[in-house]
Amino acid sequence: MGASRRWLPVEGRSGAAGLEKRWCAYAREKPQKFEYTWPDLAVTGKCLTLAKCAGCEAAQKQGGIAESPPLAGRIFISMLLEEKAMKITGAQAVVESLRREGVDIIFGYPGGAVIPIYDAMYQAEFRHILTRHEQAAAHAAHGYARSTGKTGVCIATSGPGATNLVTGLATAYMDSVPVVAITGQVATGLLGRDSFQEADITGITMPVTKHNYLVKRVTDLPAIIKEAFYIAGTGRPGPVLIDIPKDVTTSLLDYYYPDQVILPGYKPVYEGNARQIKAAAALIQEAKKPVIYAGGGVIISGAEKELLLLAEKLQAPVTTTLMALDAFPGDHPLSLRMLGMHGTAYANFAVTEADLIIAVGARFDDRVTGRVETFAPQAKIVQIDIDPAEIGKNVAVDLPIVGDLKRVLSELVPLLAPQEHEAWLEQIAEWKRRYPLTYEEQEQGISPQMVVETLSELTRGEAIICTEVGQNQMWAAQFYCFKKPRSFITSGGLGTMGFGFPAAVGVQIANPDRPVVDIAGDGSLQMNIQELATVAAYRLPVKILLLNNGYLGMVRQWQEIFCEKRYAATILQNPDFCKLAEAYGVKALAVEKPEEVRTKLEEALAYTGPVLIDCRVNPEENVMPMVPPNAAIYDMLGVEK
Amino acid sequence: MKHTLAILVMNNPGVMARIAGLYSRRGYNISSIAVGETEDPRISRITLVVEAEDETELEQIAKQLYKLIDVIKLSDITKDKAVERELALIKVHCHPANRSEILQIVDIFRAKIVDVSQEGVIIEVTGDTDKIQAILDLLRPFGLREIARTGKVALVRSAAGR
Ligand SMILES: Cc1cc2nc3c(=O)[nH]c(=O)nc-3n(C[C@H](O)[C@H](O)[C@H](O)COP(=O)(O)OP(=O)(O)OC[C@H]3O[C@@H](n4cnc5c(N)ncnc54)[C@H](O)[C@@H]3O)c2cc1C
Ligand SMILES: Cc1ncc(C[n+]2csc(CCOP(=O)(O)OP(=O)(O)O)c2C)c(N)n1
Ligand SMILES: [Mg+2]
Numbered sequence: 001m002g003a004s005r006r007w008l009p010v011e012g013r014s015g016a017a018g019l020e021k022r023w024c025a026y027a028r029e030k031p032q033k034f035e036y037t038w039p040d041l042a043v044t045g046k047c048l049t050l051a052k053c054a055g056c057e058a059a060q061k062q063g064g065i066a067e068s069p070p071l072a073g074r075i076f077i078s079m080l081l082e083e084k085a086m087k088i089t090g091a092q093a094v095v096e097s098l099r100r101e102g103v104d105i106i107f108g109y110p111g112g113a114v115i116p117i118y119d120a121m122y123q124a125e126f127r128h129i130l131t132r133h134e135q136a137a138a139h140a141a142h143g144y145a146r147s148t149g150k151t152g153v154c155i156a157t158s159g160p161g162a163t164n165l166v167t168g169l170a171t172a173y174m175d176s177v178p179v180v181a182i183t184g185q186v187a188t189g190l191l192g193r194d195s196f197q198e199a200d201i202t203g204i205t206m207p208v209t210k211h212n213y214l215v216k217r218v219t220d221l222p223a224i225i226k227e228a229f230y231i232a233g234t235g236r237p238g239p240v241l242i243d244i245p246k247d248v249t250t251s252l253l254d255y256y257y258p259d260q261v262i263l264p265g266y267k268p269v270y271e272g273n274a275r276q277i278k279a280a281a282a283l284i285q286e287a288k289k290p291v292i293y294a295g296g297g298v299i300i301s302g303a304e305k306e307l308l309l310l311a312e313k314l315q316a317p318v319t320t321t322l323m324a325l326d327a328f329p330g331d332h333p334l335s336l337r338m339l340g341m342h343g344t345a346y347a348n349f350a351v352t353e354a355d356l357i358i359a360v361g362a363r364f365d366d367r368v369t370g371r372v373e374t375f376a377p378q379a380k381i382v383q384i385d386i387d388p389a390e391i392g393k394n395v396a397v398d399l400p401i402v403g404d405l406k407r408v409l410s411e412l413v414p415l416l417a418p419q420e421h422e423a424w425l426e427q428i429a430e431w432k433r434r435y436p437l438t439y440e441e442q443e444q445g446i447s448p449q450m451v452v453e454t455l456s457e458l459t460r461g462e463a464i465i466c467t468e469v470g471q472n473q474m475w476a477a478q479f480y481c482f483k484k485p486r487s488f489i490t491s492g493g494l495g496t497m498g499f500g501f502p503a504a505v506g507v508q509i510a511n512p513d514r515p516v517v518d519i520a521g522d523g524s525l526q527m528n529i530q531e532l533a534t535v536a537a538y539r540l541p542v543k544i545l546l547l548n549n550g551y552l553g554m555v556r557q558w559q560e561i562f563c564e565k566r567y568a569a570t571i572l573q574n575p576d577f578c579k580l581a582e583a584y585g586v587k588a589l590a591v592e593k594p595e596e597v598r599t600k601l602e603e604a605l606a607y608t609g610p611v612l613i614d615c616r617v618n619p620e621e622n623v624m625p626m627v628p629p630n631a632a633i634y635d636m637l638g639v640e641k
Numbered sequence: 642m643k644h645t646l647a648i649l650v651m652n653n654p655g656v657m658a659r660i661a662g663l664y665s666r667r668g669y670n671i672s673s674i675a676v677g678e679t680e681d682p683r684i685s686r687i688t689l690v691v692e693a694e695d696e697t698e699l700e701q702i703a704k705q706l707y708k709l710i711d712v713i714k715l716s717d718i719t720k721d722k723a724v725e726r727e728l729a730l731i732k733v734h735c736h737p738a739n740r741s742e743i744l745q746i747v748d749i750f751r752a753k754i755v756d757v758s759q760e761g762v763i764i765e766v767t768g769d770t771d772k773i774q775a776i777l778d779l780l781r782p783f784g785l786r787e788i789a790r791t792g793k794v795a796l797v798r799s800a801a802g803r
């Protein structure tokens with residue numbers, strides 16, 4: 001972007017117009033490359049001298065410009081036009097900006113308010129996947145993002161289209177997933193009048209997005225899109241929504257895409273504090289019974305290698321949350337697998353006995369801690385997280401480090417001397433022998449755990465697994481042995497039924513050559529089953545492994561344990577899933593006997609298109625171990641002490 | 642305990658909704674909130690008085706606020722040397738018999754009568770929260786008809802010699 005730029009006047013400004021003119025006049029006389037940064041308010045103490053650039057200083061010396069910059073940050077940027085600015089429509093600007101952000105695909109569903117954007121996409125031959133529900137588009141963008149680390153993009157029309165995205169945005173928000181959602185909106189003149197298909201989507205999504213925008217002027221559009229992608233993908237990632245009124249998409253603008261954002265209120269911290277890192281090293285060095293508690297931040301940060309180095313150097317066992325099962329090899333001798341409500345007994349015991357917990361990118365969720373006062377009662381806690389608000393939120397922390405995990409770990413690990421923890425590891429090995437993660441093989445009927453184990457074996461732990469929510473999800477977590485990062489895509493924070501299948505659509509698009517399997521429940525699958533049409537239409541070879549138990553199994557399990565088997569509203573009268581799949585043009589396989597599991601799975605995995613495997617599993621199987629709600633995590637059902 | 646937070650925010654649409662939403666969603670207690678543009682029209686200053694049970698809660702409140710993209714700067718000025726002011730408009734019943742007494746109170750508090758009518762007067766008073774409370778207490782026996790208060794605004798004093 002070496003082209004020289006200049007300031008051009010922007011229409012529709014009141015107030016400091018005089019200043020602006022002078023400034024523009026100056027800039028036009030002397031076109032040159034401008035650098036702009038906002039001086040840190042905290043440093044200068046007073047507000048904002050104009051962008052720091054040679055032009056500005058010169059102008060100030062000539063008395064041509066006052067203290068305060070004439071325009072708001074984002075408008076400010078959109079003033080910066082390239083020498084050959086293009087006149088294009090807002091809709092075209094959307095498409096062009098997506099292209100410049102490196103977006104290669106968008107998931108969505110059209111409607112009146114986004115017709116101009118769809119038209120622009122069509123003309124630009126932009127790749128678009130038509131899901132059959134907007135929620136599915138949001139989940140697909142989520143799956144795309146989580147399996148690649150890139151930002152996923154979805155689009156929906158105003159009103160009902162936009163509100164259909166909400167569950168998807170909340171799901172992405174809870175799991176810190178970078179998604180940009182674009183919604184159409186009624187024309188600016190109709191805003192606030194209960195116009196046809198008007199919904200206040202920025203208001204509705206405020207608590208479930210990292211940030212959101214209502215674009216009122218077409219000139220703001222490029223900078224807002226730039227900001228949206230920047231905010232979604234940096235720091236602690238999250239979804240950002242951009243609401244664009246229809247008239248904004250049809251108005252013309254001089255298009256310039258900024259290469260920087262100006263966000264004085266958003267400065268993620270990546271570098272850990274060196275003194276804290278040293279102090280952490282000292283604390284770690286003293287520990288006799290350390291446990292590394294790894295969370296989704298490991299995946300987000302791409303710090304799996306650093307985590308492995310840390311664990312091996314310290315000879316410290318690693319337990320992961322649901323969100324990080326794929327962050328540490330499940331078959332590594334130091335792996336304790338998952339902790340928490342449905343974690344392994346040995347992970348929960350280890351955490352309870354530990355004298356040091358090293359929390360890396362994990363947020364002490366209540367599914368992990370159980371009753372919080374009983375969590376890791378003997379341990380000092382070191383927490384490394386990029387989000388300062390996570391530090392000490394649920395559990396008091398002895399040594400916090402705010403920063404990007406990969407960077408912090410790569411500074412921390414070299415400070416540590418290699419260690420041995422023989423006695424501790426022996427204790428853990430003993431727990432592993434006494435309380436292994438198992439299930440009772442049934443003589444009759446199919447154990448769902450066995451199905452997952454077989455899948456794990458057949459795919460050598462290298463498939464990308466999506467899940468629905470409930471027992472199916474927990475069995476996937478317990479019995480699939482993950483070997484590679486970014487291969488477990490599950491809704492952890494919100495626990496959104498209907499997530500897995502549409503997420504698998506996004507995952508498969510992003511990873512055309514990898515096996516993608518949605519481990520599903522019969523209840524959840526029906527929440528987005530219409531996506532069978534999507535996989536059929538695009539020939540996406542997603543495999544749905546349906547653990548069909550005829551129940552809302554996880555809820556039924558709670559009712560069995562806590563409500564004396566009063567199965568209120570959890571018995572499902574199901575369709576014939578195979579016929580349903582076939583009606584959509586998707587291959588279907590029914591599995592009714594244990595001995596068919598392997599062969600049918602092999603057949604499905606070998607098939608080049610989508611397959612639904614309807615596996616009739618034992619209906620009343622329970623997920624064990626289980627920590628009852630609000631109990632201590634060492635008090636597990638299904639574990640005889 | 643009550644804390645006074647001084648917050649600089651981008652003057653973007655929806656910024657107040659973001660802050661208010663955060664409070665209701667996370668169950669924090671706002672005692673008062675005052676907002677106004679700064680010398681730079683793109684930036685507003687919010688003075689927020691919040692109730693926090695302990696340091697941990699206050700820390701969470703501050704961090705969650707700071708997490709909002711539109712929040713540029715935030716400081717807890719409870720313990721700083723700050724000038725704190727609130728403004729109240731107080732409508733009091735007033736008749737010839739007690740008028741002079743009311744005027745005396747107004748005088749003592751360096752308040753102002755800004756409207757007079759048959760039934761009463763409107764008094765304008767500025768000061769810190771205690772002062773406002775004190776004048777309200779003194780006026781109450783005359784019959785307070787209506788009160789409008791702004792909520793506290795505050796600025797930290799410049800350090801000597803700076
Ligand atoms: C039915 C059901 C049962 C469940 N049971 C369990 C269970 O038994 N055990 C369990 O563990 N979970 C369980 N969960 C999931 C649980 O609800 C939470 O979603 C999960 O524990 C949170 O994982 P996490 O702590 O890894 O946090 P995440 O949500 O993955 O958050 C990531 C953390 O990393 C930080 N971070 C992000 N990027 C970086 C970076 N670059 N550098 C440093 N830090 C970064 C973030 O700020 C955040 O704090 C269950 C969910 C469901 C639906
Ligand atoms: C959208 C949504 N609604 C309700 C729930 C509550 N819920 C959690 S698990 C579950 C049962 C899921 O049943 P199914 O998909 O058949 O899975 P199973 O537990 O039987 O494997 C329900 C209803 C939820 N998590 N998400
Ligand atoms: Mg089920």
